[in-house]
Amino acid sequence: MSLVKQPSSTSSWYLPGIFKGMLLTFFGKMLKNLFNKKDMITLNYPEEKYQYSPRFKGNHVLTVNKEGDIRCTACMLCATACPADCISIVASEDEDPTVEKYPISYEIDILRCVFCGMCEEACPVDAVRMGPEWQTPGVNGSQFVYDKEHLAYRPQLNGGKGIQSLCEDTERHNFGI
Amino acid sequence: MPKCTLNGKEIEVAEGTTIIEAYKKLEEDIAHYCWHPGLSVAGVCRLCMVKVEGNPRLQIACNTVVQDGMVISNQDDEVKEAVRWGLDFHLINHPLDCPVCDQAGECGLQDQYMKFGKYDPEMAERKVKKSKVVDLGKRVVLDSERCILCSRCVRFTEEVSKTNELGIFNRGDHSEIGTYSGKPLDNNYSLNTVDICPVGALTSRDFRFKQRVWFLNKKQSVCTGCSTGCNIDVYFNKEGVWRFKPAFNAEVNGYWMCDKGRDYYANLNPYETHVEGERKDKKVKRIPVRLLNGMKGSEMINSQDLATEVGQKLKELGGEKVALVITGQQTSEELEAVTEFFAKDLNSKNVFYWVNNKENFDEFDGILKRGDENPNTKGALKTLEKFGLNQTWSQLTDGIEKGHIEMVLVLGPENQQVYPDFKTRVEELSKAKTLVWTTACLNESLDKSNVWQIPANTFVEKEGTFINHAGLEQKISFITDLVHNAFDGVELARLMRGEDLPEEERFKNSPYKRVDNEFTSIRGDL
Numbered sequence: 001m002s003l004v005k006q007p008s009s010t011s012s013w014y015l016p017g018i019f020k021g022m023l024l025t026f027f028g029k030m031l032k033n034l035f036n037k038k039d040m041i042t043l044n045y046p047e048e049k050y051q052y053s054p055r056f057k058g059n060h061v062l063t064v065n066k067e068g069d070i071r072c073t074a075c076m077l078c079a080t081a082c083p084a085d086c087i088s089i090v091a092s093e094d095e096d097p098t099v100e101k102y103p104i105s106y107e108i109d110i111l112r113c114v115f116c117g118m119c120e121e122a123c124p125v126d127a128v129r130m131g132p133e134w135q136t137p138g139v140n141g142s143q144f145v146y147d148k149e150h151l152a153y154r155p156q157l158n159g160g161k162g163i164q165s166l167c168e169d170t171e172r173h174n175f176g177i
Numbered sequence: 178m179p180k181c182t183l184n185g186k187e188i189e190v191a192e193g194t195t196i197i198e199a200y201k202k203l204e205e206d207i208a209h210y211c212w213h214p215g216l217s218v219a220g221v222c223r224l225c226m227v228k229v230e231g232n233p234r235l236q237i238a239c240n241t242v243v244q245d246g247m248v249i250s251n252q253d254d255e256v257k258e259a260v261r262w263g264l265d266f267h268l269i270n271h272p273l274d275c276p277v278c279d280q281a282g283e284c285g286l287q288d289q290y291m292k293f294g295k296y297d298p299e300m301a302e303r304k305v306k307k308s309k310v311v312d313l314g315k316r317v318v319l320d321s322e323r324c325i326l327c328s329r330c331v332r333f334t335e336e337v338s339k340t341n342e343l344g345i346f347n348r349g350d351h352s353e354i355g356t357y358s359g360k361p362l363d364n365n366y367s368l369n370t371v372d373i374c375p376v377g378a379l380t381s382r383d384f385r386f387k388q389r390v391w392f393l394n395k396k397q398s399v400c401t402g403c404s405t406g407c408n409i410d411v412y413f414n415k416e417g418v419w420r421f422k423p424a425f426n427a428e429v430n431g432y433w434m435c436d437k438g439r440d441y442y443a444n445l446n447p448y449e450t451h452v453e454g455e456r457k458d459k460k461v462k463r464i465p466v467r468l469l470n471g472m473k474g475s476e477m478i479n480s481q482d483l484a485t486e487v488g489q490k491l492k493e494l495g496g497e498k499v500a501l502v503i504t505g506q507q508t509s510e511e512l513e514a515v516t517e518f519f520a521k522d523l524n525s526k527n528v529f530y531w532v533n534n535k536e537n538f539d540e541f542d543g544i545l546k547r548g549d550e551n552p553n554t555k556g557a558l559k560t561l562e563k564f565g566l567n568q569t570w571s572q573l574t575d576g577i578e579k580g581h582i583e584m585v586l587v588l589g590p591e592n593q594q595v596y597p598d599f600k601t602r603v604e605e606l607s608k609a610k611t612l613v614w615t616t617a618c619l620n621e622s623l624d625k626s627n628v629w630q631i632p633a634n635t636f637v638e639k640e641g642t643f644i645n646h647a648g649l650e651q652k653i654s655f656i657t658d659l660v661h662n663a664f665d666g667v668e669l670a671r672l673m674r675g676e677d678l679p680e681e682e683r684f685k686n687s688p689y690k691r692v693d694n695e696f697t698s699i700r701g702d703l
Contacts, residue, residue, distance in 0.1 A: 075276035075389075080389070080391065092386060093385065100277050104459040104460070
């Protein structure tokens with residue numbers, strides 16, 4: 001639905017609109033910001049950063065278990081669900097028969113990613129999550145293809161202490177689920 | 178001929194036909210695990226329940242023969258309820274870990290439980306844990322937890338391969354498929370058990386975890402492993418070919434194919450994948466297997482230019498100084514085109530037929546595999562007959578040694594493993610001034626200064642006809658494009674005549690025809 005505002009007769013006059021806007025700028029915003037700096041909406045960007053909610057869907061994180069191994073079982077449901085076709089996985093057999101398989105390589109082309117969160121939703125073992133990071137510069141294209149090492153063990157995660165990436169379900173396993 | 182009514186449709190079937198066969202004939206849906214058209218009836222899964230009018234109890238369709246005037250239905254609520262609870266019994270110990278299981282996507286149990294919504298089994302007891310990742314043999318891996326004991330694999334080893342390696346051991350909850358001690362499942366037909374397994378209990382050691390099946394496309398072709406010419410389904414995607422599975426053909430192979438034929442898929446891919454490194458930092462490395470472009474000695478050259486050059490040189494030398502060697506590995510069309518170029522255009526009689534293992538040509542293992550490991554021996558002989566050529570191999574070697582023959586063109590075998598004399602033949606023929614070898618795969622013995630290599634298409638990249646041992650002509654169709662610069666014998670003959678091969682025409686039916694635009698040139702395939 002789109003609302004079209006019909007131009008009124010006063011809006012065709014130029015100056016009253018200008019003055020009205022100037023009044024808002026000076027008295028409504030500038031004076032308020034001068035005397036009440038705390039409530040100012042703008043940020044001094046690189047020094048100050050906006051805190052998004054913890055549910056923000058930013059760059060991916062591969063969760064790890066207590067031993068530090070990746071939880072991903074390389075079932076490729078994320079790659080199947082991905083509408084941007086940006087996840088590529090190569091699976092291999094694990095020595096542990098209960099784990100069965102794990103990814104040798106897990107790559108996300110973050111420039112192709114549309115941050116829809118379908119991978120997170122499709123994952124049956126809670127192995128891929130979308131983290132709070134959103135500023136991820138790089139100097140060339142290859143730095144935007146995140147490999148397994150980056151997704152699971154990058155310094156920002158700080159071994160699960162920085163961004164929550166530790167996920168343990170031995171209890172569930174013990175119960176036989 | 179008895180007539181019956183299935184779900185309201187009338188059908189006339191042959192005497193002795195079972196109800197499930199009639200259902201399959203009508204292409205109606207019917208749930209089943211243990212029944213397989215190529216095996217005997219076991220009647221253990223109890224899923225193919227049907228209601229026969231006038232019969233107080235439900236019958237299993239696989240073991241009930243159609244009688245005249247039967248009115249049968251599997252759409253009744255009573256039948257659906259029976260199947261639902263039968264399914265629940267199957268799921269008592271089945272782990273339902275479909276995301277990890279390799280069968281997901283082509284699993285009968287998965288389809289059925291999703292259809293009936295049985296995501297959680299209604300049993301209070303815990304599932305029985307059984308052994309996982311058991312190597313039954315060299316090629317087959319067993320996961321006992323997933324097995325639903327349909328006994329298809331056991332019946333296969335009993336009835337088809339007649340090797341009796343498999344059996345069901347223990348009782349009740351603890352029943353497991355297994356092999357007798359000291360007798361692994363290593364017959365030449367073992368991978369058929371993987372095909373017929375309706376769940377992910379038996380998986381192929383080779384294909385396991387390499388690809389999810391829903392990423393693969395499937396097209397029918399003919400196996401080139403031996404002169405039987407089994408019909409196969411080729412599973413492929415953009416990266417290459419991943420596996421072969423038998424396709425039903427009553428005249429040739431029935432439902433089966435041998436393991437040796439299946440192994441051949443790896444030779445088709447341009448790169449071989451190797452995994453290296455320790456547990457955490459394993460890396461995937463790709464090593465070229467196929468010849469990717471023309472090689473003039475050690476110098477790389479565009480394959481089409483090389484073929485044109487070969488054609489010019491052959492014409493310059495003329496009929497007596499050149500020779501052609503053919504094998505039974507090419508399609509009839511290819512052999513005919515190249516032989517015609519030699520016989521008609523060059524007026525040469527020097528066309529030689531390279532036989533790899535003459536002494537065991539007549540071997541046959543009683544099921545499918547034949548000793549003649551060329552798919553088109555009959556076709557090659559037919560071509561030679563057509564052009565009236567009957568040169569012997571000694572004429573070629575003599576000619577080379579005496580210097581009459583200066584240039585030899587070899588339509589090299591696609592499958593080099595079945596040519597044990599490959600190396601000696603290369604040694605023999607490379608005594609000529611120039612040896613031109615069309616080859617699909619790389620081979621160390623071809624790395625010589627006077628050997629020119631032209632990349633050839635494999636059977637999945639070309640169209641043509643193979644004539645099998647019984648004289649049956651089978652057409653193969655184009656499946657996928659794996660090596661861009663390779664071409665087949667028909668195209669080679671055209672290039673040698675000096676004709677052009679327009680790019681659009683060559684890749685007109687390639688499924689992955691690359692569209693060049695601004696984006697593909699900057700960031701690769703989008």
